[in-house]
Amino acid sequence: MPDSGNLKSVDASQRPDSQSQVRVYAMPPREGARPVEIVQGFLEALTSDDPKFAMARKYLTKKASREWNPGESTTVLADGPNTDAGNAGNDAEGSRRYSLTGRQVARVDEQHAYRPDDAPYTQTVHLSQDGGPGGDEWRIDKPPPGVVLGASDFQRIYRSVNKYYFAGPTGAGVGGRTGLVADPVYIRQRIDPLTQTVKLLLEGPTNWLRPVVVSSFGSGMELKNPNAPLALDDHNRLTVQLNSRSDGAGQTRCKEMAAQMLFTLQDLTPSGVEQVTLQRSNGSMLCVLSQDRAETVAAHRSADRPDYQYFVDEKHRLVRMSANAGSSVDPEPVTGVLGTGDQPLRSAAVSRDEQRAAGVSLDGKSLYTGSLLGADGLGKARLRSKAKSEEDRLSTPSWDSRGNLWVADRDPKRPRLLWLDQGEGDPVEVDVPALDGNIEEVRVSADGVRIALLVEKDGKKSLWIGRADRDEDKDGKPEISVLDPTPAAPQMEEVTAMSWAGASRLVVVGRESGGVQQIRYVQSDGSVLPRTALPGLTGVKEIAASEDERQPLVAHSDDGIVRLPTGSQWQTVVKDGLAPVYPG
Template sequence: MPDSGNLKAVDASQRPDSQSQVRVYAMPPGEDASPEEIVQGFLEALTSDDPDFAMARKYLTKEASKGWDPDVQTTVLENGPSTGSGSVGDGGGQTGRSFPLTGRKVATVDKEHAYQLDNAAYNQSVHLSQQDGPNGKEWRIDRVPPGVVLGQSDFQRIYWSVNKYYFATRSTGASGGGQEGLVADPVYIRQRIDPVTESVKALLDGPTTWLEQVVGTRFPTGTHLKAGTKTLAPDDQGKLTVPLNAKADPIGQERCTEMAAQMLFTLQDLTSSGVQEVELQRRNGSQLCVLSKERAESVASRRTPEHPDYQYLIDDKRRLVQMPAARKDDPVPVRGKLGSGGQPLRSAAVSRDEERAAGVSLDGRSLYMGSLVSDGPLGKPEVRSKAKSEEDGLSTPSWDGRGDLWVADRDLKRPRLLWLDQGAGEPVPVKIANLDGRIEAVRVSADGVRIALLVKKDGKTSLQIGRVERTGAKGEQPVISVDGLRRAAPQMEEVTAMSWAGGSRLVVVGRESGGVQQMRYVQCDGSVPAGATLPGLTGVKEIAASEDERQPLVAHSDDGIVRLPTGAQWQTVVKEGSAPVYPG
C-alpha cells in the first residue's frame, strides 16, 4: 500500500475487468449531507447489489419514492452520468437545487429486460428540496429521472445476459411440418439478485417484442407465479418446484412438459442454478408435471448439434476436406464429388446432419450440391450468378436447422439473398425490409429464426441481425422474408468475418475506429459481454464456430488454418487451406 501521494477521486463506473467479483454495498445519506453528496450517493446506490434499491430510496422524498419505478428501464451510459454543478430552483418558481445528469447512451434495457442499442445523448436532471427530518432540515431528491442510470462497466458487473427459450412458430408452408425447435431470446437480469426467480418471471412474461412475431410460448396467456411466491430455489437434489397461478390449472400433460422444457433450458444458462429437474404445480399445490434435464432434449430440441463429428475446410487442392472436431488429426477429403477435386471450390457449407454439402465454384458463379455419404454425380448448379468479377459472385452458403440453404449473390447489378427449400429446387429471392447496402456474407442460426448478415455500404461493412419470417398457405411453399434488421457490434467500424457461436451469441472479427483487428464475442441484441475479447491472431480472414460452445473456434489466418481449444492458445492445424466451417 502506498504511504504517500495525493488522494484522487474515482468515479463509480471506473472498475477493472475483474469487476464481476466485486460487490458494492450502498450507504445511507449522512447527517447534514449537502445536495451534491445526496446526488452522488443516490447515483452510487444505483450501482449496488441492493435487491429492491431500498438504500437508493433513502435519498428520495416519500412522494418521489412512491412514484419511482426502477424496473421501467435501465439506461446504460459510456462512462456513467456526469452531474455538473447544481443550480438554485428549476426556473419554474420553485425553490431547492437542480442538478443536470448528462452522458452518451450506449443502450437501454426496457421493462421486458431486452437490450436495445442507443447512442443518443442523455440529458436528464434531479431536483432536491429540504424536508423535515429527525435532525432538522435535510436535503432529499423530489424529482428523479425514470428508471436506473449507470455506466457501462457497472452494467456489465451487475447485469447478466440470460437466454429465455420459446418455440419457433410453426410454419404453414410446405417445409414447416414436424416439431419446431426452441429459440434463444436474450434478456438482462441482475445476476446477484435471485437470478433463478427473475429468470422464471422473465420467461413467464413471454418473448421480447423483437422476437415475438416468430416465436411462441406454451404457457397460457396470463400465467405467472402463484400469488405470494417470493423466491424459487432448487432443493438438495436439484429439483425446482414452481407454483403457478390458476391460468395453468387446466393444462394437459403434453403441453405441460413443453412448458417445463422451456423453463429447464432457460435455467441451464444460469450455470450456478444447479437445476436438474422442474416440477410445475397448480395453484392448489397439486402436480402438473415433472421434467428432468435428461428428458428435456427429447421434448424440445434447441436445433444445435451436441457434438458435430467434423470441422471442414477447403484444402490447397480446392477440395472439401474434414477433420475430427474432438482431436487434432490431418484433414482428409470428404466422400463424394466435392472431395474429389473435380470441381474446384472456394467455399462450402455442410448440412447440420453432415450428409450433404453445398460448394461454391472457384470463380464464385456456381453453387453445387453434393452428397457426403455416397459418390453420386454433382449435376447442374443449383444457383448461378451473373457477376462479372470473381470477387463478387456467391457468398459462402449457410444451412439452417430446418434443412434449408441460404446464399447471397453479390452481383453488383442484381444483389440478392436466395433461399433454397431443403437445399434444392428453384432458388427463391428473399425480401429484406430496410436493407441499406449489399450483403457480403450470410449465416443463419440453427433455429432458422434469425439471420446474421455482413452488409457493405460506402466501403464499410457492418454486422446486422434480422428475423426470418415464414408465411403462406398450408401445403404451399412458404413466403420467406427478413424483417427487423438491427445492428450488432456497433463499436466496430469494420466487421470482416462472423459466425454463430451459441444460441444467441456470435464471434466477430473486425476493428474499431483507428484500432487494429480483433476478435470478440457479441450477443445478437448488440450487447458485448464482459471479457468478450479473444486471444490475438494475425490477419484473420474467416472464422468458424459451433453452436456447441464446447467446440474450439477455427480460423483462416496468416498462419494457415488454426484452432483455439478451450483454455489454450491458437494452434496451427494446416499451413495451406481456407474457408473453415462447422456444420451449418
C-alpha cells in the same frame, strides 16, 4: 509447504474474478446534505445490490418515490452520468435543477431486453427543499426515468440469461414445433437470479422475438406466490407452484413448459438444474421432467455435437477432419462430388445433418449442391451470379435447420439475399426491407429463426441480426423475409468475419475505432460480455464456430487453417486452405 508430490502448473487466468466479488452497499443521505450530494448519492445508490432500491428511494420525495419505476428501463452510459455542479440551475427559492449528461451506449427495456443505442444522453433532475425527516431537507422530486448507470457498473451488476421458447410456424427455416429458440435478457445477478429468471420466462418472449416463437406457458400463468423466492434442493431439483391458469394443462403441454424452464435455468448454477416439478395452484403435482429427458421433449439445437469440421483445401476440394480436438487432424476429402476436385471450390457449407453440402465455384459464379453419402454426379448449378468481378459474386452459403439454403449474391447491379427450398428449389429472393447496405455474408442460427448478416456500406462492414419470417403468396409460393435487423457488434468500427458460436452468441473478427484486429465473442442482442476477447491471430480472413460451445474454433489466417481448442492456443492444421465451416 508440502515436501512431496508432483509439480503442477497453474494457469494465471484461473484466479478468481475480482470484479464479480465486489458488492456495493448504498448509504442514506446525511442530514443537511447539499443538492449536489443528493444527486450523486442517488446515482451511487442505483449501482448497489439493493433488491428494491429502498436506499435510492430515500433520496426522493415521498411522491416521487411512489411514482418512480426503476424497472421501466436501464440506461447504460459509456462512462456513467456526468453531474458537474456547474450544470446546477436555481428555478426558485427552495428548488434546484441538475442536468445529467453522458454518452448512451444501450438501453435495457422493461422486458429486460438489451438494445444498443448510441446517442447523447441528457436528463434533468429536479430537487425541492421539502423532503426528509425535518421537512426542509433537499430531496429529488423529479428523478430520471428508470435506472441510469455506467457500462462498468452494468457489467458488474447484470448478467445475460437465455430464456427459451418454441419456434413458431412463421419462422423461416425453423425445425418444427420442438425446436427451441434463445431469447437473451439481462437480470441483476445477485438479486435472486433464479426467481427473476423464472418470472421473466413466464412473462413470455421479448417483443423482437415474439412474432416467430410460442410459449407453452399460457397467458396469465404466474407463480402462485410471486413474492416467495424459489430455491433448488440439495439434489439441484426445483419445484415451482403455478397459479390457477395452469391447473388444466395436460401432460404434453406441462412437459413442454418444464423443458422451457430446464433449459432456461441450466446456466444459472454451476451444475445446472437436474429436475423441474410443476405444481397446480392447490399444490398437487402437474408434471415432473428431468434434465436427461428434456431433449426428448424439446430439441436444444446447440446440444447437437457435429462429427466433423470442414474446409476447402489447396486442391479446392471440400475436406473434413474430426471435430474432436483430441483426435487426429489429418484432413480427408468428403465423400461425393464436392470432394473430388472435379469442380474447384472457393467456399462451401455442410447441412446440419452432415448428409449434404453446397459449394461455390472457384470463380464465385455458380452454386452447386451434392450428397456426402454417395458418388452422385455434379448436376447443374442451382444458382448463377452475373457480377463481372469474382469478388462481387456469391457468398459462402448457409444451411438452416430445415435443410434450406441461404446465400447472398453480391452483384453491385442487383445485390440479393436468396433462399433455396431444401437446397434444390428455385431461388427465392428474400425481402430485407429495413437493411441499409449490401449483404456480404449470411449465417443462419441453429434454431433457424435468426439470421446473422455481414453488411457493407461506404466501404465498411458491420454485423446485423435479423428475424427470419416465412409466409406464402396466394399461389402457395414461399415468401421469405428478414425483419427488424439490429446491430450485433456496434462497438466495432468494422467486422470482417463472423460465425454463430452458441444459442445467442457469435464470434466476430474485427476492429474497434483506432484499434487493431481482434477476435471476440458478442451477444446476438449487441451486448458484449466482459473478458471475452480471444488469443490474437494474424490476418484472420474467415472463422467458424459450432453452436456446441465445447468445440474448438477454426479459422483461415496468414498461418493457414488453424483451430483453437478450449484453454489452449491457436494450432496450425495445414498451411494451405480456406473457407473453414462447421455444419450449418
